Amino acid sequence: MKEKQKVIVIIGPTGVGKTNLSIEIAKRLNGEIISGDSMQIYKGMDIGTAKIRVNEMRGIPHHLIDIKDPDESFSAAEFQMLARECITDISSRGKTAIVAGGTGLYIQSLLYDYQFSEQPSDPGYRRQMEKTAEEKGSDYVHSLLRECDPESASRIHPNNERRVIRALEIFYSSGKTMTEQLKHQKREEHFHSAIIGLTMDRETLYYRINHRVDSMMEEGLLEEVTRLYESGLTSGQAVQAIGYKEIYQYLKGGMTLEEAVEQLKQNSRRYAKRQLTWFRNKMDVEWFDMTPPADPQQKLDEIFTYIAGKLHL
Template sequence: MTNKEKLMVIIGPTAVGKTRLSIELAKRYNGEIISGDSMQIYKGMDIGTAKITQQEMDGIPHHLIDIRDPEQDFSVAEFQQLVREKITEITSRHKLPIIVGGTGLYIQSAIYDYQFSAAPQDPDFRCNLEQRAEKEGNEVLHDELAKIDQQSANEIHPNNVRRVIRALEIYHCTGQTREETQANQSPELLYEIALIGLTMDREQLYSRINQRVDIMIEDGLISEVERLFNSGLRDSQSIQAIGYKEIYEYLNDRVTLPEAIEKLKQNSRRYAKRQLTWFRNKMGVEWFDIGDGQQFEKKITEISAYIEGKLKIKSNT
């Protein structure tokens, strides 16, 4: 008999249909949704992050959306802490917590017993890097990080010197990247979990991504990004998000608008491919192909049977 809290997790690439499914399952199982997206935490960044609207929520409570201003940084360790607090809080109300999102590292960190403080430290090395950053500039350290740990360099903005230095320090002490250090831990799942992955035919998914970008443009993405740009927001983690960095290139007169939009579609497709690779390699996911929209009700029934078997719960419908 387990004393672990019950948890449902719905993951998958961008534009696959996680939002629609999550609302239906939340209704069936008396659930509340925790966003597992590293960019939907930011206020005022709605269109480009495909943030769920109040209408789409359909009365289902959502958590960890709009909790930071765009100029603030946010780390995976902070996410880990906040998600675990929310899981306990939701469970205490006799509701089922449901994590929904596509940011693999963030979700993995929350549901497994990863220790971010476990990597060794070297205060002298760190102090030396801090001094170098002051003398030589932030970009120098970020370039060094990119040579040894490209993934961390992609995730961390050059001006987030503290996190750049920490990533360099981890490599200095262990000879491994942040991700490799985490992978070498043998963490256990902290929850009694139903881990659901959504997928569909690659060409169909890419078509949906392209269509979603067109809708974002129609819905005012350019104006949303212009507002951030005109507010003076420049060197922040938030604007490294797909959907924002491409439009910033246009606003900085580096590309034309059609070029920026095409780049946005391309980057979104590539991100979806990386998401699928991550989830398949890193997490024990039960996959469901939901490519045929006409079969949605059938898939809901199939997924519900899996959930009820894994979590030993019953639908309220």
Template sequence: MKKKLLAIVGPTAVGKTKLSIHLAKQYNGEIISGDSMQIYRGMDIGTAKVKPEEQEGIPHHLIDILEPHEDFSVSDFQALALQKIDRIHAMDKLPLLVGGTGLYVQSVTHHFQFSEVGGDKEVRERWEAYLQQHGAEALHQVLTMKDPEYAKELHPNNARRVIRALEVIDSTGQSMSAYQQDWDRTSPYQLVMIGLTMDRKVLYDRINQRVDQMIEEGLLEEVKRLLSLGLPPDTTALQAIGYKELILYIQGQMNLDEAIELLKRNSRRYAKRQLTWFRRMKEVTWFDVTDLSKWKENEEIIAQYVQESYSY
């Protein structure tokens, strides 16, 4: 019999963390973060990392496991998440995979085998040489021409994944976005996927309010502290939304108000990309949580859906 896995997905600021804690308490669960930036220590405010006092005693995994300068890939994440799922099941508990990084979540829910996508050392070395000669922006521009959809998912400074995508194209003749579209395998888990959505205007207002709250809580000081550790501004971790915009202010390229507005705009655009990604996944059952006055009611509706899905 397949092992149970409950996934909670959706755009930033929609309420995934709050719901996950409620369901974990109700169904004896532990939470695995599906966020590509919450893995880094010291990046708390900008990633909206759940605070210890907000966890309500529920164990949270794959948070604060790396320093910001350390490399980490989706295949690294997949391996660790699969280990955590097995350990949680060994304790006869329910694993909840919660987050908004689509590729990270899907790599776990469907056991994407990265080795299945062909590779070629000679091709990889050629693109690595191109990177050294022309730089990350030029390399990313090549991918944009070859696979514009997948290029949108990658920051130019994430050269490791950009090179991997180019390697796949040159080695197999098929783009990474095409592989993802063709990817229709059944999950190896007894998978229940909850998607949270809300009216676009309400969501965008929540995102704007969240950014304002982050600034009040000291996001600028958090960014300065990371830079004081000697991290180059183009470190992959510091290219996360919430960090790269304030670095532009610190570098004198724009004033603080402009940086905050850019942060809000980038966060809204990211939310749109998240929704696009998860709406491609046929397993997601969507729940509209626009009416925040009915949050408790919606929590119980979703909890009932989980109970019926797993026959608790």
């Protein structure tokens, strides 16, 4: 039997410190980092996605960043394929693959043998729902999903029209919800993985998220989103991202800039809460509390001890 490739996965809510930890692990274990974030794949969307800068990478190669134009779509199935190719390549060169990110379904699809090709489809129904979303709005389409598949509706944000419609399409085509489909997928692990979860006292985490949004505005988030808006991109997956959809509302005249920033903070906090709930319920995670005044070096040592034991390094 072929030995499974080893992979280290770092998960946790937005703003908890996954990027810094991934760099530290890569430095110590001769690693390369794969982004597990569904929005850092887009070129030109740097500030709003908290994308790592070249000078912050400390010479560590990063993968699956800046691989798509903002008008292109991206799916968990595509991520699964590309990330697995990266892990095979990194492992073949004798290096350690480290996946860092917070998009739950992407990470889950990578680690377990999800067969996306088995999911039913109905292009005609999909087009019909896209038209309905255009005419009645994303909240209305999301309410349809909430009626037939409450669990998927709680997991998928109303603004993520593409995924909402996909979940409805699966139910329409098969009579089974996306939730049921996922539950019947094999839970066989594709890799020999060590999954590290970072958590933090909620009050501290929310303070960090609010502060990060303020920093993003100072760094030029408004200008970044304005460029995207003025390029003519008014819909699609990229502009549904937190940090972009709120500023779009301001640019369209739907709210003041102050209101947009406040909504961005609120949506970011809610997203962090959903991320934690997802990972706690769906995956076998070893959690590490990073709440200050935790000693960073001591936490690093604890994490490395766990990795070494789990992966027999």
